[in-house]
Amino acid sequence: MAPDQSRPEALDRARDELRAHGLRWTPQRRVLVGVILATEGHVTGAELVEGCRARDPDTTASTVYRTLDVLEEIGLIRHSHGADGREEFHVLPAAEHGHLRCEVCGATWEIGADEAARLTGSLASERGFRVNLSHLTIAGRCARCAVG
Secondary structure (H helix, E strand, O other), rough: OHHHHHHHHHHHHHHHHHHHHHOOHHHHHHHHHHHOOOOOEEEOOHHHHHHHHHHHOOOOOOHHHHHHHHHHHHHOOEEEEEEOOOOOEEEOOOOOOEEEEEOOOOOOOEEHHHHHHHHHHHHHHOOOOOOOHHHHHEEEHHHHHHHO
16 A cells, blocks of 8 residues: 555645645645655655655755754654764654664664653752753674674
């Protein structure tokens, strides 16, 4: 089933919110939302542009990136930055999470809000500082790479 038809409520919400922000519901924006809804996990802006161009070769990168900003405002996606600084997007609704990244092999893992709270709890209690998990990436060595 095409992603546009598997989650029509998300597609309708995106359309309505884009219009509420003064943006037209263009074929390119519809393609982008379809690509996003078909995506699981993390995806870069460049990967989204490629996915859109696979469906519609006339897709412009500027339209994709402008629309991504609005889609984040309305809560359909959230951006984060990996340990290498690369901007990534997460399709929502997904549980808020941070990341672990092995500096040796490059493997990454997600850490959920509960696990992250155990790591960042003192920042909230001692400093009143709330960590934005979508921007939390802890770099280090995984168990396999730490041995040897």
